[in-house]
Amino acid sequence: MNEMERVEAVCRAARPLDQQRLAQVRAEVLAAITAEPEQRRGWSHRLARTRRWFTGQHWFTGRAGAGRRWVAWVAPLAAAAAVVAVIVGVTAIPHTAQPGHTGGRLRMIPAAGAADPAVVYVVNAASNTVTPIQAATDTPLKPIKVGRSPDCVTITPDGKTAYVTASNSVTPIRLATRTALRPVKLSPTGIGEIAVTPDGKTVLVPTQNSVTPIRTATNTTGKPARITYEPLKIVVTPDSTTAYALVATKVYPIRLATSTALAPIDPGHNPTGIAVSPDGRILYVSYGGTSTVVAYRPGINLPFASIKTGRGPISIAFTPDGKTAYVANYYSGTVTPIRTATNTALPPIKVGRSPIGLAMTPDGKTLYVSGASTVTPISTATNTALPPIDIGHRPGSIAITPDGQIAYVIAVGTDTVVPIWTATNATLPPVQVGQQPSAIAIAP
Amino acid sequence: MKETVPRASGGVRPDADDDAALIAASRRAPECFGVLFDRHAAAISRYAVRRLGPDAAEDLVAETFLTAFRKRSRYDAAHLDARPWLYGIATRLIGQHRRDEVRYWRAIARTGVDPAAEPLADQVTDRVDAQAAAREVAAALAGLSQGQRDVLLLVASGLGYAEVAVALGVPAGTVSSRLVRARQKVRETLGEPVPSTQEGTAE
Numbered sequence: 001m002n003e004m005e006r007v008e009a010v011c012r013a014a015r016p017l018d019q020q021r022l023a024q025v026r027a028e029v030l031a032a033i034t035a036e037p038e039q040r041r042g043w044s045h046r047l048a049r050t051r052r053w054f055t056g057q058h059w060f061t062g063r064a065g066a067g068r069r070w071v072a073w074v075a076p077l078a079a080a081a082a083v084v085a086v087i088v089g090v091t092a093i094p095h096t097a098q099p100g101h102t103g104g105r106l107r108m109i110p111a112a113g114a115a116d117p118a119v120v121y122v123v124n125a126a127s128n129t130v131t132p133i134q135a136a137t138d139t140p141l142k143p144i145k146v147g148r149s150p151d152c153v154t155i156t157p158d159g160k161t162a163y164v165t166a167s168n169s170v171t172p173i174r175l176a177t178r179t180a181l182r183p184v185k186l187s188p189t190g191i192g193e194i195a196v197t198p199d200g201k202t203v204l205v206p207t208q209n210s211v212t213p214i215r216t217a218t219n220t221t222g223k224p225a226r227i228t229y230e231p232l233k234i235v236v237t238p239d240s241t242t243a244y245a246l247v248a249t250k251v252y253p254i255r256l257a258t259s260t261a262l263a264p265i266d267p268g269h270n271p272t273g274i275a276v277s278p279d280g281r282i283l284y285v286s287y288g289g290t291s292t293v294v295a296y297r298p299g300i301n302l303p304f305a306s307i308k309t310g311r312g313p314i315s316i317a318f319t320p321d322g323k324t325a326y327v328a329n330y331y332s333g334t335v336t337p338i339r340t341a342t343n344t345a346l347p348p349i350k351v352g353r354s355p356i357g358l359a360m361t362p363d364g365k366t367l368y369v370s371g372a373s374t375v376t377p378i379s380t381a382t383n384t385a386l387p388p389i390d391i392g393h394r395p396g397s398i399a400i401t402p403d404g405q406i407a408y409v410i411a412v413g414t415d416t417v418v419p420i421w422t423a424t425n426a427t428l429p430p431v432q433v434g435q436q437p438s439a440i441a442i443a444p
Numbered sequence: 445m446k447e448t449v450p451r452a453s454g455g456v457r458p459d460a461d462d463d464a465a466l467i468a469a470s471r472r473a474p475e476c477f478g479v480l481f482d483r484h485a486a487a488i489s490r491y492a493v494r495r496l497g498p499d500a501a502e503d504l505v506a507e508t509f510l511t512a513f514r515k516r517s518r519y520d521a522a523h524l525d526a527r528p529w530l531y532g533i534a535t536r537l538i539g540q541h542r543r544d545e546v547r548y549w550r551a552i553a554r555t556g557v558d559p560a561a562e563p564l565a566d567q568v569t570d571r572v573d574a575q576a577a578a579r580e581v582a583a584a585l586a587g588l589s590q591g592q593r594d595v596l597l598l599v600a601s602g603l604g605y606a607e608v609a610v611a612l613g614v615p616a617g618t619v620s621s622r623l624v625r626a627r628q629k630v631r632e633t634l635g636e637p638v639p640s641t642q643e644g645t646a647e
Contacts, residue, residue, distance in 0.1 A: 003584075003631040007600040010581045013561035014494035016486045017501055025489075025506045026481050033474045033513045126543055149543075151550075191553045191583045208633075230583050230633070232554050248553070248579040270576035272556035288556045288575055314555055330557050356555065436543065 118401045119175065120408050120442050121162055122417055123150045124434025130164055131433040132178050133408075135401050135442070138419055138431050144180050146171040151190050152439045156200040156216060159443045163203045163214070165194050170205055172219050175443050184214055186221055195234040195243070202256060204243055206231040211245050213259055225259045227252045233273075237298050238280040244298075246274045251285055253301055265301040266294065275316035275325065282340055284325055286313035293327055293336075295343050305343035310334045317358040317367065319380055326367050326378070328355040335369055337383050349385050351376040359398035359407060361422060368407050368420075370395035375409055377425055389425050391418040396437070402444040410437045463526035467519045477513050484530050485509070491531065491601050493560045495538050497548055508534040523610065531603060532611035535594050542590050552582035584633035592626035595619055 001009070017025070118135035128150060129143035147166025155162045155175070162173040167190060169183035188194070192206025196216075203214040210224035211231050231245040236256075243254040250264035251271055269289030276283050276298065283296040286309065293313060295305040310329025313336070318325045325338045334348035335355060352371035359368045366386075367378040374388035375395045396410030400422070407420040408431075416430035417437060463480060470476040488508055492501035511533050512526075519529065538545060552558050558578040585593055598608045605623075609616040 003627055003634055004600065006577060006581050006634065007585070007596060007630065010558075010578050011490075011494050011597065011600040013558065013578060014490050015498075015561060016490035016493060017498070017505065021502055022485050022489060022505075025502055026478065026485065029481060029506050029509045029513075030475065030478050032510055033477055125547070189583070189587075191550050191586060193554070229580065230553070232579075232583075248556070248583070249576055270556050270579070312557060314557060330555070354559075356557075436547075438547070 118403065118442055118444055119178075120399065120401075120417070120440065121153055121155070121173075122408075122410070122433045122437045123153050123164055123439040124415075124436060125149055125151060125438040126436035127434030128166070129434045130162070130173065131437075133417070133431055133433070135406060135408075138428065140431055140433060141178065143434055144173055144178055146173075146180060147183055149190070150438070151188070152194045153441045154194045154196045154203065155441045155443050156196055156203075157198060158200050161216060162441065162443065163194060163196065165190070165205060170194070170203070170214060172216075181219065184219055184221060186212055189230050192231040192245075193233055195236055197236045197240040197243075197256065198238050199240040201240065204234050204236070204254075206234065206245075211243065211254055211259075211261075213256070223259045225252075225254045225261045227254075227261045235274050235276050235283075237276055237283075238278065242298060244274055244276070244283060246271050246285070253298075262301070265296060266303070273313060273315040273327070275318055277318050277325070277340060278320060278322040282322075284316050284327075284338075286316055286327055288312055288314070291329075293325075293338065307336075307338055307343055307345050309336045309345065310348050314356055315358050317360050319360060319364040320362065321364060324380060326358060326360075326380075328358055328369060330354055330356055333371070335367070335378060335385075337380075346383060349378055349383055351378070351385055352388055357396065357398055359400050361400055361404040361407075362402060363404055366422060368398050368400070368409075370398055370409065375407075375420065377422075386425060389420055389427060391420070391427055392430075393418075397440050399440045399442045401442055408440055408442070410440055462524040464519070464521040464524050467516050467526060468521060470513070470516055474513070477509065477516075480512075480526060481509055484527060487527070487601075488530055488534055491534060491597070492538070494601070495545055495548075495597060496541060497559050500541075500544070504534060504537055507537055511537070525607075528603060528607040528610040531598060531601070531607075532613065535598065535611060539590055539594070545593075546586050549582040549586035553579050553586060558582070580634055581630070584630040587633060588626055588629060592622055592629065595622040596626040596630070599623060 120133040120135055122131045124131060128148055130146055131143045132141040146164045147169040150164050150166040152165045153162055160175055162175055164171045165188040168187055169185055171183045172181040174181055187207060189206050189208055195204045201216055203216060205212045207224060209229060210226050212224040213222040215222060227245055229247040231247055233246040234243055236243045241256060243256055245252045245254055251266050252264050253262045270287055271285050272288045273286035280298060283298045284293050286293045291309050291311050293307045293309055294303045296303050309327045310332030312329055312331030313327045314330045315328045316325055323340055325340055327336045333353050335351055336348045337346040351369050352374045354372040355369045357370035365380055367380055369376045374390050376388045377386040379386060391409055391411055393411035393414050396412040398407055398409050400407045405422055407422055408417045411418050415435050416432055418430045419428040421428055466476050466480050485505055489501050489505045492504040496504060512530055556575060556579050558575055595608060598611060605616055605619050608619045
């Protein structure tokens, strides 16, 4: 197939609205035009929902029926990656709030009166800024200017620097002063997600048909590792020796010392999700085509187990102890737990429609799953879903504070993030950020 | 493969089926617009679903036909087929949400999930390769300019060059030059499998 035929095939694959929905739209259109025969009074009587669509910029959330807000333009794993943070030693003072309380901020206070240092960084795609939020008080701080159409963020493990991809640059942000440093000129694809090695020495940027390293010591680029096709997701082994770059049809190991891509490891169709276990002994890759997760041994890069999941496996998260991995199945609306010792699937957990984003609390006790309309917490002790959390809009990426107390969820279509208090799973008042928040990460 | 825009010339009778007559009638009888809706809404909805996703499509289809109704007095009755006109209106409305569209294509590329083609329970296996292909194309489409994406997706949706020119209100020459550039860019992004550094054993 040439490129035109492929684009045509993608157009043909789109399904028109079904008769029922079309009939509904037809009725609304006719009601609007017959109510306003000569448009003398302007279009003030236009049907409410299209007026909202037309005048309000947040048309995706202007609809009744939250279950239909499910367009999947989430960057799910950016948040999930940011969430793999180590819990810090914090002595908790029991709070007194009631479940469901959403008024004032009542949080556990860190011991010794120390201020909670966690700061949430939200990338605003349409404002070309990053908004820091003081996590202790949910106060938005002064926005930091970054490149055009920023898209993705990662924070070095030492918590000193954030890297934000934009259309023609990567901007490092010194977190101590929350100031942008000189942008690193290169062209991230905007398609793939940025990653940082666990040793903090290298940031890996998805660039055209390559993965380009940035040395964090000098903020200079190194030799790009050439692969065929655009990298979509990048994960790094805990020893920082090898990265795995997922493209639309393959997974490439990249030897980081020499920045060279090795032969792709897998024969599978449509790899979608990828994750390395905390001990670095298992690499899981999910395949949308076969509804499986295949386990590879990093270093040897050979498959050794195949695990059946639900339909449309899309993202994977390990518990911090590495004993269990969770796979979100987009089309089944379930999450499949995998016992990593035996590579066996446990019974799937029913969550809301179209689960996509996964975020684990640092203690590994709760997994937050963002779906089409709700965030569903899963208790990892019992592998059961807790009552879903309605944040009022379609949830996007999730990031959880290092103390595990608050999960911040992007409310897609609004200019806010919604904090969820993990102790009760109650939502707190939304925090105003810039326009079109697209990615979120938290620095300890 | 594509027909040109049918035009009313001397001998052609404007039979009741042509859109131009319908639109003219709707000036006095707005309910005639319902027939126009029935003829074209499914196609417009597919186009909307493709470019902005299933949820946004409902609103976009409604707004397209409302805008068309409001502008019906300016419709050029020489064009018997209203399709290019309606596609043009939809395209301009989509253009107001450029960032949303780009993010939508990016998300398809990243996740491998194409919500516009979400499989029914029994269609999963048929769609496997389509999904993988959609990711690569989505990545390429995200990198185009809005004008290039407009032309490419209108042509890929089955409009002829002349119809695209009518839809976008640009000369046919502009359509073909934009299409050439768009195709070239997509071809480069999709790429042939470059035999790159696959030194699996080299040290």
